[in-house]
Amino acid sequence: MKKYILIVGIALIALSATAQKKNAKIEFEVAGVCDMCKERIEKAALTTKGVKYANWNVQTHMLSLIVDERKTSAKKVQHNIAAVGHSTKEIEAPIEAYNNLDPCCKYNDEEVVKDHEKNE
Amino acid sequence: MKSNLMKSKIILIILVFFPIILVAQNTIKGKVTVQEGGKINGLEGATVYWLNTNVGTTTNEKGWFTIGYKSEYKKLLISYIGYRTDTVEVNSNSELIHLLREDNELDEVNIKSHKKARFVSVLSAANVSKISSDELLKAACCNLSESFATNPSVDVNFSDAVTGTKQIQMLGLNSPYILITQENIPTVRGASQAYGLTFTPGTWVESIQITKGAGSVVNGYESIAGQINAELVKPFTDNKLFVNLYGSGNGRIELNTHFNQKLSDKWSTGLYIHGNNRSKKIDNNDDNFLDSPLTKQINLLNRWQYQNTEKGWVSFINFRYLNDEKQVGEINFDPEKDKLTTNAWGGKINTNRFDTSVKLGYVFPETPYQSFGFQTAYSNHKQDSYYGLRIYDIEHNSVYSSLLFNSIIGDTRSNFKTGLTFTYDGYKELINTTNYDRIENSIGGFFEYSFDNLDNFSLIAGIRADQHNKLGFFITPRLHLRYVPWEKSVLRASIGRGKRSANIFAENQQLFASNRTINILDKGGKIYGLDPEIAWNYGVSFLQGFNLFERKGDIIFDFYRTNFINQVVVDWETPQEIMFYNLDGKSYANNFQTEVNYNIFDFVDLRLSYKYYDVKTEYNSGSLSKPLTPKHRFFANIGVKTNENNNSFWKFDVTYNWIDEQRFPTTITNPIEYQKPKYSNTTNLLNAQVTKVFSTKFEVYFGGENITNTTQNNPIISADDPFGEYFDSTLIYAPIQGSSYYAGLRFKLN
Numbered sequence: 001m002k003k004y005i006l007i008v009g010i011a012l013i014a015l016s017a018t019a020q021k022k023n024a025k026i027e028f029e030v031a032g033v034c035d036m037c038k039e040r041i042e043k044a045a046l047t048t049k050g051v052k053y054a055n056w057n058v059q060t061h062m063l064s065l066i067v068d069e070r071k072t073s074a075k076k077v078q079h080n081i082a083a084v085g086h087s088t089k090e091i092e093a094p095i096e097a098y099n100n101l102d103p104c105c106k107y108n109d110e111e112v113v114k115d116h117e118k119n120e
Numbered sequence: 121m122k123s124n125l126m127k128s129k130i131i132l133i134i135l136v137f138f139p140i141i142l143v144a145q146n147t148i149k150g151k152v153t154v155q156e157g158g159k160i161n162g163l164e165g166a167t168v169y170w171l172n173t174n175v176g177t178t179t180n181e182k183g184w185f186t187i188g189y190k191s192e193y194k195k196l197l198i199s200y201i202g203y204r205t206d207t208v209e210v211n212s213n214s215e216l217i218h219l220l221r222e223d224n225e226l227d228e229v230n231i232k233s234h235k236k237a238r239f240v241s242v243l244s245a246a247n248v249s250k251i252s253s254d255e256l257l258k259a260a261c262c263n264l265s266e267s268f269a270t271n272p273s274v275d276v277n278f279s280d281a282v283t284g285t286k287q288i289q290m291l292g293l294n295s296p297y298i299l300i301t302q303e304n305i306p307t308v309r310g311a312s313q314a315y316g317l318t319f320t321p322g323t324w325v326e327s328i329q330i331t332k333g334a335g336s337v338v339n340g341y342e343s344i345a346g347q348i349n350a351e352l353v354k355p356f357t358d359n360k361l362f363v364n365l366y367g368s369g370n371g372r373i374e375l376n377t378h379f380n381q382k383l384s385d386k387w388s389t390g391l392y393i394h395g396n397n398r399s400k401k402i403d404n405n406d407d408n409f410l411d412s413p414l415t416k417q418i419n420l421l422n423r424w425q426y427q428n429t430e431k432g433w434v435s436f437i438n439f440r441y442l443n444d445e446k447q448v449g450e451i452n453f454d455p456e457k458d459k460l461t462t463n464a465w466g467g468k469i470n471t472n473r474f475d476t477s478v479k480l481g482y483v484f485p486e487t488p489y490q491s492f493g494f495q496t497a498y499s500n501h502k503q504d505s506y507y508g509l510r511i512y513d514i515e516h517n518s519v520y521s522s523l524l525f526n527s528i529i530g531d532t533r534s535n536f537k538t539g540l541t542f543t544y545d546g547y548k549e550l551i552n553t554t555n556y557d558r559i560e561n562s563i564g565g566f567f568e569y570s571f572d573n574l575d576n577f578s579l580i581a582g583i584r585a586d587q588h589n590k591l592g593f594f595i596t597p598r599l600h601l602r603y604v605p606w607e608k609s610v611l612r613a614s615i616g617r618g619k620r621s622a623n624i625f626a627e628n629q630q631l632f633a634s635n636r637t638i639n640i641l642d643k644g645g646k647i648y649g650l651d652p653e654i655a656w657n658y659g660v661s662f663l664q665g666f667n668l669f670e671r672k673g674d675i676i677f678d679f680y681r682t683n684f685i686n687q688v689v690v691d692w693e694t695p696q697e698i699m700f701y702n703l704d705g706k707s708y709a710n711n712f713q714t715e716v717n718y719n720i721f722d723f724v725d726l727r728l729s730y731k732y733y734d735v736k737t738e739y740n741s742g743s744l745s746k747p748l749t750p751k752h753r754f755f756a757n758i759g760v761k762t763n764e765n766n767n768s769f770w771k772f773d774v775t776y777n778w779i780d781e782q783r784f785p786t787t788i789t790n791p792i793e794y795q796k797p798k799y800s801n802t803t804n805l806l807n808a809q810v811t812k813v814f815s816t817k818f819e820v821y822f823g824g825e826n827i828t829n830t831t832q833n834n835p836i837i838s839a840d841d842p843f844g845e846y847f848d849s850t851l852i853y854a855p856i857q858g859s860s861y862y863a864g865l866r867f868k869l870n
Contacts, residue, residue: 046533046574053489053532066489096197099197
C-alpha cells in the first residue's frame with residue numbers, strides 16, 4: 001500500500017511539474033506598430049518576474065515568451081504590458097498609459113499605422 | 121413593537137431604494153465637442169476614460185457619451201488623435217460638455233527614416249562603430265585596407281616608398297595591436313600582418329565592426345588597441361550574380377565576380393572571384409623607383425551556407441585560395457636577370473595562401489536564448505620574397521578553433537558566453553641565411569557575462585585564462601560599461617589587458633626596403649629572444665545626440681590610453697640600424713578624439729573629426745614620441761545622396777584629411793644630402809567620388825584620389841645608390857603617388 005502511495009505521490013509531483021513547466025512557451029498578440037513599441041513591450045515582459053525570454057514581432061504583432069510557469073502567468077505579463085500602454089485582447093491598456101506613448105507608437109491612430117506601413 | 125416594525129420598514133425601503141439611488145448615480149452623461157470652421161460640433165469616436173481605471177467609453181456620432189461613475193472617480197480623461205488630451209475634474213454627476221482643442225504638436229511629428237551609413241551603436245556596451253555596405257561603397261577601391269578612408273577611428277598610413285603598402289592604426293598604435301578578424305576568426309596576424317588587409321577584396325565585405333579599446337575576451341587575448349571584424353557576403357543573401365569592374369589612371373585594373381546559387385531551401389553556395397593587375401610602370405617623381413609596385417592577384421573564395429531554422433542549425437564552410445605577386449624597386453629592374461644582383465635594386469613578394477574554415481551554430485529551438493557555436497579554421501600562408509639583396513621567406517601554418525556556449529541567467533537581460541579556444545601557429549622564417557623557426561600553441565577558456573537593464577545601463581565583463589607555450593599561463597580581464605545619464609546620450613568606459621608575441625619581421629617588413637642592419641638586443645626571451653608584449657587599455661567615451669534646426673546629429677568625445685607593461689620596442693632612431701629590444705621604462709599612447717555627425721540638409725551628411733595623439737616610448741636614446749605619427753589630425757567627410765526616382769539616384773562623397781607635421785627618426789649622421797629635417801611638412805589629402813545608380817541592377821562610379829596632388833619629395837633616401845649603406849625607403853609621411861582618377865561599374869542580378 002505504502003508503495004502505491006509513493007508511486008502515486010511521485011506521479012502527482014511529476015504531473016504538477018509538467019503542468020507548471022519551467023520553460024513554457026506562451027504566445028499572444030500585443031497591439032503596437034514600431035521598433036520602439038517592440039523595445040517597450042519586450043522590456044515590460046522581461047521585467048516581469050519569471051519571464052526568461054521575450055520577442056515581439058513587428059509584422060505579426062505576436063509576442064513570444066518563454067516563462068517559468070511556477071513564477072508567472074500570461075495574465076501577469078499582459079498586465080505589465082498594459083501598464084506601459086500596450087493592449088492585448090485580454091487587458092486593455094489604461095488610456096493615460098496609452099497617451100504617454102511616443103507619438104509614433106500610437107497604434108490606435110490609423111495615420112500612424114499607415115505611416116509605418118509606408119516605411120516598410 | 122411599533123417602532124421595531126417601523127425600523128424594519130425603513131430598512132426595507134432603504135434596501136429597496138438604495139440600489140435605485142445607486143443606479144441614478146451610476147452613470148454620467150456628457151458631450152465632447154470640437155471647433156470646426158467657427159462652429160461647435162460633436163466629435164465622434166473620442167475616448168473618454170476615468171484616470172487610473174479600466175472604465176472607459178467612446179463618443180457616439182453626435183459626440184455624446186455615457187460612462188459609469190463612482191464617487192471615488194475624480195478625473196475624466198478625454199482624448200482624440202489630433203487633439204490635446206484633457207483631464208476634467210468631476211465632482212458631481214451632472215451633465216458635462218467639453219471642448220477639445222487641436223494639438224499642434226502632433227502635426228510636427230514627421231517620421232523620417234534616415235539611414236546612416238555608419239553609426240556608433242547606442243546600445244552596445246563596447247564602443248563599436250559599424251561600417252555598413254553603403255559606407256564601404258564610398259571607398260570604391262578595392263580591399264579591406266582601403267575601407268577605412270571614411271572612418272575617423274582608423275588612420276591609414278604608408279609603410280614605405282617601395283611596396284606602397286597602406287598600414288592602419290588605431291589609437292596611435294600600429295595594426296599588430298589591433299585584432300583583425302574575419303567573421304570572428306583572427307585572420308590578419310602572424311605572417312599576413314603586413315599585406316593581409318589587401319588580401320580581402322572590398323566587394324566580399326558585407327560590413328565592418330570597429331571596437332575601440334579592449335574588445336571582447338571571446339576572440340582571444342591579443343587585442344590591445346581595438347578589434348576590427350569584417351563580415352563577408354553570404355550565399356543566402358548576396359546577389360545571384362554580381363560583377364564589379366574597376367580601372368584607374370595609374371594602371372590598376374580589378375575584376376570582381378560573385379555567383380551565388382541556392383541549392384535547396386537549406387543549402388546555398390557562393391563563388392567569389394577576384395583578380396587585379398597593375399602592369400604599368402610609373403615613376404612620376406623621377407627617382408628611378410616605381411611609385412607603386414607591379415601587382416597581380418588571383419583570389420578565390422567558395423562558401424557553403426546551411427540553414428535549418430526549424431531545427432536551429434546554421435553552418436558555413438569556406439575555402440579560399442590566394443596568389444599575390446608584387447614587383448618593387450627600380451624601374452628597369454628585370455627579375456629574370458637582376459634577382460639578388462646589384463645590376464638594379466628590385467624585389468619580388470610572392471604570396472600563396474590557402475584558408476579553410478568551418479562554422480557550426482545551434483540554437484535550441486525550445487529555448488532560443490541558448491546556443492552553441494563551434495568554429496575551426498586552418499590557413500597556410502607562404503611568402504617568398506626578396507628586397508634588393510635581402511631574402512625574406514615566411515611560412516605560417518595556423519589553426520584556430522573555438523567552442524562557445526551562450527545562455528542566460530534568469531532572463532535575457534543577463535546572459536553569458538563561455539567556451540574554449542585552441543590555437544596553433546607554426547612559423548618557418550628565413551632572413552638571408554638565418555632561420556627563425558618556432559611553434560606557438562595555446563589553449564584557453566573564457567567566460568563573459570553581460571547585463572542590460574534594457575534602459576540606461578549595461579555591462580560586459582569578461583575573463584579568460586590561457587596556457588601558451590611561449591607566453592606562459594596568464595589571465596586576461598576585460599570590462600565594458602555603458603550608462604545613459606540623460607536623453608540621447610551614452611557614456612561608456614572600458615578597461616582591459618592584452619598580451620601578444622610580436623612577429624618583429626613580418627610586422628615591420630618595410631625594414632627590408634632599406635639597408636638598415638637588424639639588431640635584436642635581447643637574448644633571454646622566448647620569441648626572437650624577446651619577451652611578450654603586455655598592455656592595459658583604458659577608455660572613456662561620451663556620445664550626445666542632438667536636434668539642431670530640426671535635424672539630427674551627434675557629437676562624440678573619446679579618450680583612450682594604452683599603457684605598456686612590456687613592449688618590443690622597434691627603434692629606428694639610429695640611421696643605419698633597426699633595433700628590437702624589450703621596453704625598459706615607460707611606453708604609452710594617449711588618444712583624444714572628437715567627432716560630429718550632422719545631417720545638415722536633406723540628403724547631406726557631414727562628419728567632422730579632430731584627433732590628438734600623444735604616443736611616447738622610452739628608447740635607448742631616451743624618451744621620444746613615436747616617429748611618423750602626427751600629433752593632430754583633422755578629418756571631414758560630406759556625403760550627399762539625391763532623391764530616389766525609380767531607384768535611380770546620385771551619390772557624392774568627399775573626404776578631406778589634414779595631417780600635422782610628423783617626426784622623422786634622426787638622420788643626423790647621414791651625409792647632408794641624405795638627411796631629413798626633424799619634422800615633415802603638414803599634409804592635405806582630398807578624395808572624392810561620384811556614383812550614379814541607374815537601377816537596382818546597375819551603377820557606375822568615378823572618383824579621384826589625392827586630388828590636391830600632395831606627395832613627398834625624395835621619399836627614398838639614397839635612391840641614386842640603393843646598394844649603399846644609406847638607402848632607406850621607410851621614412852614616409854605622405855603619398856608617393858600624385859592624384860589619380862578611376863572609374864568602375866557594378867552590375868547585380870537577383
